[in-house]
Every structure is written in structure tokens, then in C-alpha cells.
Amino acid sequence: MAPFLPCTHKAGRRKTCPYTENPLEITYMNDSHYCPNTPAEIREMLATIGASSVEDLFAPIPAELRAKTFNLPAGMSEFETFARMQSIAAENSNGMVNFIGGGFYDHVIPAAVDHLSGRAEFYTAYTPYQPECSQGTLQALFEYQTAICRLTGLDVSNASLYDGATACAEAAMMALRVTGRTRIVVDGCVSPFSRQVLKTYLFNLNVEVVEIAPLDGLLNRAELAGVLDDSVAAVLVQNPNFFGSVEEFSPLAEQVHAVGALLVASVYPISLGLLKSPGEMGVDIAVGDGQSLGNPLSFGGPSFGFIAARKAYIRNMPGRIIGETVDKQGRRGYVLTLQAREQHIKRHKATSNICSNQGLCALRGLIFLSAVGREGLVEMARLNRDKAEYAKSRLAGIPGVKVLQSSPTFNEFTIFLPKPAAAVVAGLLKEGVAAGVPLGEYYEDSANAMVVTVTEKRTRKEIDQLVKVLEVALCA
Amino acid sequence: MRLIYEQSIPGRRGVKLPASDVPASAPLPENLLRKEPAALAEVSELDLVRHFTNLSRRNFSVDTNFYPLGSCTMKYNAKVLENAASLFAPFHPMTALLPDGEGFCQGTLGMLYDLGQMLADITGMDEVTTQPLAGAHGEMTGILLISAYHRAKGNKKKYVVVPDSSHGTNPASAAIAGYEIITVPSAPYGDMDLELFKKAMTDEVAAVMMTCPNTVGLFNPHIKEIADIAHSHDALMYYDGANLNAIMGKVKPGDVGFDVIHVNLHKTFGTPHGGGGPGSGPVGVKKALIPFLPQPRIVMDDGGQFRLETANPGSIGRTAGFFGNFGVMVKAYAYIIMLGREGLIQASEQAVLNANYIKERLKPYYELPYDTTCMHECVFSASRQLAHGVHAIDIAKYLIDRGYHPPTVYFPLIVKEAIMIEPTETESKATLDAFVEVMIEAAKAAESDPQALHDAPLTMPIGRLDETKAAREQNVCCLG
Known part of the structure; x- marks a missing residue:
């Protein structure tokens, strides 16, 4: 075997991970905690196989194709590893007071969520292909699907998608399959991230994406009516939208259905403690990000995407679906069902390419919703709105600050500052406050606007502090 | 096991939220509100903990069982991660x-x-x-x-x-x-x-x-x-x-x-x-x-x-x-x-060693469609057992009764009655030997008592489920 060459590149800033410069020699003695076989056992196994060395087993790889370098750092103990991860985490600024959302929200997580989803029987299993020894995962996901159906007011749910943004794209593709049409209309008030992912998913397909520019933070219904015709597969909206506005989409659903298209709504699950559900509005497919349901911010993932729909569309759903059935003795049990939609059976004719989903995050969502419960979710939604309304009225009292919405909002709203929001937000970050998300990056003529998010975790004191520092920043 | 919704008692709560420290806001207009709260579970924290702990016990997992699910690389996941x-x-x-x-x-x-x-x-x-x-x-x-x-x-x-x-x-x-x-x-x-x-x-x-x-x-x-x-x-x-x-x-x-x-x-x-x-x-x-x-x-x-x-x-x-x-x-x-350069190489080497070891040991008992040095996984066919009416799925279910998560079966599609075994590097020779013995037992049972394989599993909370009924009825959410 060719000796490995010394390290030649310097990747990143792994200052404390020195590279091994010696030619590589494996000695099985020194690292048996993850590879448990001892040298004696390895010799026995090789004898059974009829090979003289482990290296022999790699003979099928032509010699000229073998790796010539392998420039990774030398290994370390778990204690050193953890210390290193601590030092990386310490390079982020901790203790930031978040008034930002934009799709991920700083909510409380009951301790039971961590403990129960941390059961190794859940997190070290995989896709429940063998139902008899996977009823734990299967029943939990059936309960999850039930929670999503009840939350959204729709009939069927799958067992999770990757995240809220990709769920929007999957819903659009589902509508394309259901209708056989080629146009998707998107409200510009939908999160710019979801819209960007949608465009990425569709860019190589023969599909036209029509975007409706927002009107004062709301769907421009007149413009939408102008583009609605029988070539449209779906209209995608969001509630509350990226500006924080809450809308009633029931009349829109009628318009959309009149041309034979589907209405797809991306929703924020915590808001559904109070707000009219997609099912009640006549929405055909509801999607959203489940991060706010018991999943930590974790720099953007993992969370999960949910998707729920009217029963008629179940065969066009992407991803795993759990169904109830019985065994020969009539005992109730749960299985992966309608698998004939999926890639491992249908290959290129599958409804989606998704295989691994976000099962553990969906489980966290279920545990969260079951802990908070029927009344708790209402209370939590109300807390969010009350705190946001308090912040809104306090911020509106700052000279020169105007609130965009005269219509209702939930826990986010948009304010206009008397100067560009980007500089103000950047300045306040240095004081440990993430004051809001400036809109200039995402919408034209919005340089002075920013979205402020207030969850139940923000105290009155923190809100008052935000008002104070913003007032100072605006005077400067 | 009862569904969590079947354990609900109206008014019960699993977590207490912080009290509000701001004034109550004016209510939203009626047309924006949902008519009824979503019918989520209503359970105490202990109900919740017991339910999900007991559910978890109905799973096989890497931490509880050998899980040689081919193509999925079910290696042990270090706790420090x-x-x-x-x-x-x-x-x-x-x-x-x-x-x-x-x-x-x-x-x-x-x-x-x-x-x-x-x-x-x-x-x-x-x-x-x-x-x-x-x-x-x-x-x-x-x-x-x-x-x-x-x-x-x-x-x-x-x-x-x-x-x-x-x-x-x-x-x-x-x-x-x-x-x-x-x-x-x-x-x-x-x-x-x-x-x-x-x-x-x-x-x-x-x-x-x-x-x-x-x-x-x-x-x-x-x-x-x-x-x-x-x-x-x-x-x-x-x-x-x-x-x-x-x-x-x-x-x-x-x-x-x-x-x-x-x-x-x-x-x-x-x-x-x-x-x-x-x-x-x-x-x-x-x-x-x-x-x-x-x-x-x-x-x-x-x-x-x-x-x-x-x-x-x-x-x-x-x-x-x-x-x-x-x-x-x-x-x-x-x-x-943590593993570093040597550790990763060692992981690959041991993964390949373990797969070849299983391949050699099971070769006398199961059809090996491609009899050559394999890499990290080996694929057998249950075609010999099929002569006795025993399918790959029957062997899989027998393994469940013996405490093993089955290998991947019926994939890849190019191998009839495929049994795809990926042991990974984190398993010891002792574990592999015990698994091999059970696989040999299954092969012998296929000849002597095929019905026993058709009946498996018998030790789980449920037996083989009616998948046709599930697909026909499409009961994917609890209506009660």
C-alpha cells in the first residue's frame, strides 16, 4: 500500500487539530471502543475468509485508483472532542435576545420533549420497514399525523417532510400532479426562503412560477384575480405571512377552486391555537415548518416540514404515510402504507424522491403538542399575540416609528423606521439584541422596514429594553 | 397500546406555561378565529412520559438490537455526539x-x-x-x-x-x-x-x-x-x-x-x-x-x-x-x-472485514449470487429456501423473534428474494457469530419446519399486519 503523503493544505481554522504527518499505519490495538474486534479476533476472521490481511479485502479496488492523500486531523478522545465543540460553540455570541423569526421561532420546549425523544429506542432506529419490531415509531407517527390533521383541519397527513420551505415546493409539485397543469402562482408575502426553494425545485421543469407582489404587507387580491385561469395548478399563500399579517383566505379558496386550481397555505403551527385552520378556510394542502413545535433553533435545523391535505389527494402525497390495520388475531397495529407512491417501489415514477424524512423531529412535535395539549396551545398562541401586541403598541410610541399593518397580526408585525433598518439592526446586535429582520434585502423600497417577532419567551422587561435601545439608536 | 388521544381527559394538562406579564390584547375579529381548539391530547406529564416511554419499548434500535439493515449503515452512534x-x-x-x-x-x-x-x-x-x-x-x-x-x-x-x-x-x-x-x-x-x-x-x-x-x-x-x-x-x-x-x-x-x-x-x-x-x-x-x-x-x-x-x-x-x-x-x-484520519480508515476496514466474515460464514447455507470479495455489505438470496416455500420475508420475521432487526429484504431488485446484510464496523465478532448461528437455524428451519417461519414473529406485541387493509382503508389519522 502506498504510504499517505503528508498534509499539504490548511483547511479552515482547525488550529487545535494538528494534522498527522506520519505515513499511515493502522494498529487495531489503539482504538477498539468503536471498532471492537481485537487483533486476535481479526486474525480468526481473516482465516475464516481466507485472506491474509484486511488490506487483501480491498484488492477489488484497482491499485491506480487508490487514495494518495488523506489529510484529516488525528483523532482524539470524546472528552477532547466535547471540549473542542464547546470552544466552537463559544465562538458564537450567546445570550442574544431574539426578536427575530423569519420561519424559526424561539419558543419554550418542555423538558419531557428532550427526555422522551432522547430514548435511544426512538433515535437509534430507522425507517420502520419491519412493523412488528417498530410499533413504537409507527404508532407515534400515526399519532403525529393525527395531531397535524386536527391542527390544520384537514383529512390526511404524511409522516413529515424536510422543512417548511421544501414542504412548500413538495405541495406545489403535488398540485402539479393532481391537476396536470403547469403554472404555480405564489403570493409575494410568502417567506422569501420558501419562494427561493420553490424556484430551485421547479427551475428545470416546464413550469411557470408567477409571483404576485405584496400590497402593503397583504396579498394583492386584484392582481391575483388577473392571473387566475385554468392553466394554474395552485396558488401558494402563507398565514401569517412574512410581514406578520393575518389573512382570511376563505373567499380566495372559492376563487381558486372556481378555476379548478388548488389552494396551498403555509401556516405557522403555534398560530393555529387561535387562527382559523386551513381546513376551515377551504385550503386543499396545508404545509409548514414544525420547528416551533418542540425543536430547538439549532442554527436552522433539523426541524421538520408538515403537509396535510384533503383525502382525495392522498395518492399524490409525497413521503411516508402510516396507516392503521390489524394482525391475524385482530390486534390493532400500524404500518407504512400506500408505499406504491414511493421511490423504493416506483423509482422514477414516484410522487417524490424523499426517503429519509425528519421522523425524530416530528416525534418531538407530537410530544410537544401532547404536553401543551388542547387548551395549552390556545393559551400559548394567546400569550404570543398579547406580547406582540404589547410590543407593537410600545414601539409605535417611538417618534418616527410606524406600524405597517392596520389589519390584525399574530406574533410578528412590520414597522417602518425613520432611517434604514439594516444599520439600526446591525448596531443593536452589538448590544445583544436581535431587534428584527430588515426587509430591504427581500423587498424593493423596504429599506426602512423590519419585521419584529415576539414569542411567549420574551418578557415585558425584554420588550421594554428593546423599545429603549431602539429609541436610543434612532436618536443617534 | 392505546393512542395518546384515547387517554385524554378534558381539562388535563402536561405542562404549565409562564403567566402573562403584559395586558391582554383586544380579541381578533371572529372571521379570523378557529371555531374549536384543535383536539390535541389532554394528559398529565406522567401520562405523557409513560406513554412515550412504553411506545419506545416497542422498537428495535441500534442501542438494543443488532440492526444489519443493508444500505442504511446502522452503526453505533457515540453518545458524546x-x-x-x-x-x-x-x-x-x-x-x-x-x-x-x-x-x-x-x-x-x-x-x-x-x-x-x-x-x-x-x-x-x-x-x-x-x-x-x-x-x-x-x-x-x-x-x-x-x-x-x-x-x-x-x-x-x-x-x-x-x-x-x-x-x-x-x-x-x-x-x-x-x-x-x-x-x-x-x-x-x-x-x-x-x-x-x-x-x-x-x-x-x-x-x-x-x-x-x-x-x-x-x-x-x-x-x-x-x-x-x-x-x-x-x-x-x-x-x-x-x-x-x-x-x-x-x-x-x-x-x-x-x-x-x-x-x-x-x-x-x-x-x-x-x-x-x-x-x-x-x-x-x-x-x-x-x-x-x-x-x-x-x-x-x-x-x-x-x-x-x-x-x-x-x-x-x-x-x-x-x-x-x-x-x-x-x-x-x-x-x-474524534475518529480522525486513522479512525475513519479503521472504520472502513472493519466494516468490510465484518461483511466478508458474515458472507463466508453464511455462504454454505444461503445462495450467494455474487461469490467474490464484497465491500461493506453482502447480498444473499433466499432462493434455496424458496424451494421449501420460505421467502426472504419469512426469514426476516424469524430473526425478529430471535431479537435481531432483519437485514434489508427484496432490495436490490436485481437479486431474487434478496437479503442484504450490512453489519457495520461497530459490531464485534461475538455479535456476528451469534447472528450467523440464528441465520443458520433459520435456513435449517426452512427445510424442517417451514410453517414455523411463516408464523413468525410470535414474540412481538403484534404479528404480521394486514397491509392490504391499511392501503384500502387509508386510515391515516385517528378520527375518534
Whole structure:
């Protein structure tokens, strides 16, 4: 075997991970905690196989194709590893007071969520292909699907998608399959991230994406009516939208259905403690990000995407679906069902390419919703709105600050500052406050606007502090 | 077990929320409100804990059972990785996207950048995006990158070529990215038929998707020739990294002609599979494809600061809401630095040793369609047992009764009654020996008492379930 060459590149800033410069020699003695076989056992196994060395087993790889370098750092103990991860985490600024959302929200997580989803029987299993020894995962996901159906007011749910943004794209593709049409209309008030992912998913397909520019933070219904015709597969909206506005989409659903298209709504699950559900509005497919349901911010993932729909569309759903059935003795049990939609059976004719989903995050969502419960979710939604309304009225009292919405909002709203929001937000970050998300990056003529998010975790004191520092920043 | 909804008592609560410290707001207009609260569970914290603890006990898992599910690399997941991930729980992803926000996220951005660099080294690629959220998502991202590459060159391409032994996600991902699929049959020796491949290749082929070693566990000795042929048509080579666990430090896909690769962090890099996910599917590319990578792209400036680059007109755009499954990547990063260079090579070596050991020991009892040195997994056929009316699924169910999670069965599709065993490097000889003995028992039972296999499993809370009824009734949510 060719000796490995010394390290030649310097990747990143792994200052404390020195590279091994010696030619590589494996000695099985020194690292048996993850590879448990001892040298004696390895010799026995090789004898059974009829090979003289482990290296022999790699003979099928032509010699000229073998790796010539392998420039990774030398290994370390778990204690050193953890210390290193601590030092990386310490390079982020901790203790930031978040008034930002934009799709991920700083909510409380009951301790039971961590403990129960941390059961190794859940997190070290995989896709429940063998139902008899996977009823734990299967029943939990059936309960999850039930929670999503009840939350959204729709009939069927799958067992999770990757995240809220990709769920929007999957819903659009589902509508394309259901209708056989080629146009998707998107409200510009939908999160710019979801819209960007949608465009990425569709860019190589023969599909036209029509975007409706927002009107004062709301769907421009007149413009939408102008583009609605029988070539449209779906209209995608969001509630509350990226500006924080809450809308009633029931009349829109009628318009959309009149041309034979589907209405797809991306929703924020915590808001559904109070707000009219997609099912009640006549929405055909509801999607959203489940991060706010018991999943930590974790720099953007993992969370999960949910998707729920009217029963008629179940065969066009992407991803795993759990169904109830019985065994020969009539005992109730749960299985992966309608698998004939999926890639491992249908290959290129599958409804989606998704295989691994976000099962553990969906489980966290279920545990969260079951802990908070029927009344708790209402209370939590109300807390969010009350705190946001308090912040809104306090911020509106700052000279020169105007609130965009005269219509209702939930826990986010948009304010206009008397100067560009980007500089103000950047300045306040240095004081440990993430004051809001400036809109200039995402919408034209919005340089002075920013979205402020207030969850139940923000105290009155923190809100008052935000008002104070913003007032100072605006005077400067 | 009763559903959590069947244990609900109106008015019961599992958690107390903080009291409000602000005035109550004016109610929302009636037409914006839901009529009834969602009928979520109403249980105490103890009810909740007991329910989910007892549910968890109805699962086999890596921590409780040997789990040789082929193609899924069910290796042991080191506990310290979980601790490491929890360190990053409070960081909001939007912080990095705020004006000058990157400066407050140097740890997280730097870790993603470093992970990309290390994965690039392991796979022989030039740059890696960590955005894709799972293997199949990486495949779709990779094919979209290839599509953008061809568009930029003005190439007219229509097809993606896959071998018939490929994972189902390969053709599904290529189809979702807008391509038609050409499937090339396997030759009798288990690899893609080289002559048929040559015939399939035209200038209209955009990409060839392969996994190497492939799904029957064989390293294709003609891989360089295949890549050369593909490149002669300006088709790009896509590497499905599902089987990377076999070759770390031994061969780099980038060195043998692959242009794009996805890596399943939940397989090769020791992050837990979560009962179906989350996974993570970073994508590595050669230089020619860097201009098309998803945005935002994490770069290091001359001062060693990490920044997000968004002004890249050639980019395929965003593929996920934020920066990928960050928590999973923390675990993979910790895994790589903990094992280090020697540890990763050792992992691949032991994975291959364990698979070959099982293959040799079971060869006398089960049909081995491709009798040659395998890589990290071996594929048997239950065809001998079928002569007695026993199918692969019956053997799988017998294994459940004996406390083993079954191997993957009926995949790859090119092997009749396939039994695909991937032991991984974290299992000891003693575990493998015990498993082999049970597999031998199953083979003997197939001859002497086939009914016993048809009846299995008998020791689980439920027996074999009526899947037809589930598909017909489509009861996918509790109506009560």
C-alpha cells in the first residue's frame, strides 16, 4: 500500500487539530471502543475468509485508483472532542435576545420533549420497514399525523417532510400532479426562503412560477384575480405571512377552486391555537415548518416540514404515510402504507424522491403538542399575540416609528423606521439584541422596514429594553 | 397500546406555561378565529412520559438490537455526539442573515465550512455545500447542479443513466429534477453491464448516477473507464454516497472520475437515524460546478472570517430554508474529529472485514449470487429456501423473534428474494457469530419446519399486519 503523503493544505481554522504527518499505519490495538474486534479476533476472521490481511479485502479496488492523500486531523478522545465543540460553540455570541423569526421561532420546549425523544429506542432506529419490531415509531407517527390533521383541519397527513420551505415546493409539485397543469402562482408575502426553494425545485421543469407582489404587507387580491385561469395548478399563500399579517383566505379558496386550481397555505403551527385552520378556510394542502413545535433553533435545523391535505389527494402525497390495520388475531397495529407512491417501489415514477424524512423531529412535535395539549396551545398562541401586541403598541410610541399593518397580526408585525433598518439592526446586535429582520434585502423600497417577532419567551422587561435601545439608536 | 388521544381527559394538562406579564390584547375579529381548539391530547406529564416511554419499548434500535439493515449503515452512534449537538441549540439561524450578523455566528459558520473541507478531502471533491437535508435531497441538488452546468454550456441534455441495481432515490431524484431515465441492466457478475452502458451513452445524457461499491456490495473495477466514456459525451458522473462507509481513506470518488457526490452523514458519519430521519446530505462538487452551488454559500475571507455569499448569479438558489440540518452536521463533525484520519480508515476496514466474515460464514447455507470479495455489505438470496416455500420475508420475521432487526429484504431488485446484510464496523465478532448461528437455524428451519417461519414473529406485541387493509382503508389519522 502506498504510504499517505503528508498534509499539504490548511483547511479552515482547525488550529487545535494538528494534522498527522506520519505515513499511515493502522494498529487495531489503539482504538477498539468503536471498532471492537481485537487483533486476535481479526486474525480468526481473516482465516475464516481466507485472506491474509484486511488490506487483501480491498484488492477489488484497482491499485491506480487508490487514495494518495488523506489529510484529516488525528483523532482524539470524546472528552477532547466535547471540549473542542464547546470552544466552537463559544465562538458564537450567546445570550442574544431574539426578536427575530423569519420561519424559526424561539419558543419554550418542555423538558419531557428532550427526555422522551432522547430514548435511544426512538433515535437509534430507522425507517420502520419491519412493523412488528417498530410499533413504537409507527404508532407515534400515526399519532403525529393525527395531531397535524386536527391542527390544520384537514383529512390526511404524511409522516413529515424536510422543512417548511421544501414542504412548500413538495405541495406545489403535488398540485402539479393532481391537476396536470403547469403554472404555480405564489403570493409575494410568502417567506422569501420558501419562494427561493420553490424556484430551485421547479427551475428545470416546464413550469411557470408567477409571483404576485405584496400590497402593503397583504396579498394583492386584484392582481391575483388577473392571473387566475385554468392553466394554474395552485396558488401558494402563507398565514401569517412574512410581514406578520393575518389573512382570511376563505373567499380566495372559492376563487381558486372556481378555476379548478388548488389552494396551498403555509401556516405557522403555534398560530393555529387561535387562527382559523386551513381546513376551515377551504385550503386543499396545508404545509409548514414544525420547528416551533418542540425543536430547538439549532442554527436552522433539523426541524421538520408538515403537509396535510384533503383525502382525495392522498395518492399524490409525497413521503411516508402510516396507516392503521390489524394482525391475524385482530390486534390493532400500524404500518407504512400506500408505499406504491414511493421511490423504493416506483423509482422514477414516484410522487417524490424523499426517503429519509425528519421522523425524530416530528416525534418531538407530537410530544410537544401532547404536553401543551388542547387548551395549552390556545393559551400559548394567546400569550404570543398579547406580547406582540404589547410590543407593537410600545414601539409605535417611538417618534418616527410606524406600524405597517392596520389589519390584525399574530406574533410578528412590520414597522417602518425613520432611517434604514439594516444599520439600526446591525448596531443593536452589538448590544445583544436581535431587534428584527430588515426587509430591504427581500423587498424593493423596504429599506426602512423590519419585521419584529415576539414569542411567549420574551418578557415585558425584554420588550421594554428593546423599545429603549431602539429609541436610543434612532436618536443617534 | 392505546393512542395518546384515547387517554385524554378534558381539562388535563402536561405542562404549565409562564403567566402573562403584559395586558391582554383586544380579541381578533371572529372571521379570523378557529371555531374549536384543535383536539390535541389532554394528559398529565406522567401520562405523557409513560406513554412515550412504553411506545419506545416497542422498537428495535441500534442501542438494543443488532440492526444489519443493508444500505442504511446502522452503526453505533457515540453518545458524546448528542451532547455536542445540544451545545448549539440556542443559535437562531436568522442571526447570520442579519446585516453584519455573520460576525456573531463565527462558530457555527466556521464549523460548517470546516465540515465541508473535511468532506471534500474524504471524497476528493473541491467544494461542498452542506444545505441538502438528506441523501435524496442531495441527489436532487446534485442533479440540479449538473443541469445548471449543462445549461451554462448550452448543452442539450435529456437523460440520466442509472444501473438497475441503484437505490430507488436515484431515478426518482433525476426525474424530479426534470430528466428522463435510462436504466442499464446489470451483468451476471453484479456490476452494470459495460457493453449495454456504452450503447446507452449518447450526447443527450446529462449524467450517470452510480454508487460504488454498488448495492450488491461490489466495487466496480471498470469505474474509471465508465467515467471516461461518460465524460467523452460531456455527461457528468454522480456518486451516490450511501455506501461511502466502505472506502474512507481507501479510494476517493473524485479521484476516479466522479464530478458530484452526496454524502449521507447519518450513515457513514455516525449520526443517529432518528426512526426515519433527520439525515443530512451534503453535496461535493468538482471545480467546474462551484459557480452553481446553492446559496447562501459559506466562504472564508482573507482575514479568516466566515461570510455568507449570496450574490452568485449562476447559483441554483436555495435548496433548504436555512443552512441544512445543522444539528446533524455538528454530530458528523464531532465524529470525524474524534475518529480522525486513522479512525475513519479503521472504520472502513472493519466494516468490510465484518461483511466478508458474515458472507463466508453464511455462504454454505444461503445462495450467494455474487461469490467474490464484497465491500461493506453482502447480498444473499433466499432462493434455496424458496424451494421449501420460505421467502426472504419469512426469514426476516424469524430473526425478529430471535431479537435481531432483519437485514434489508427484496432490495436490490436485481437479486431474487434478496437479503442484504450490512453489519457495520461497530459490531464485534461475538455479535456476528451469534447472528450467523440464528441465520443458520433459520435456513435449517426452512427445510424442517417451514410453517414455523411463516408464523413468525410470535414474540412481538403484534404479528404480521394486514397491509392490504391499511392501503384500502387509508386510515391515516385517528378520527375518534
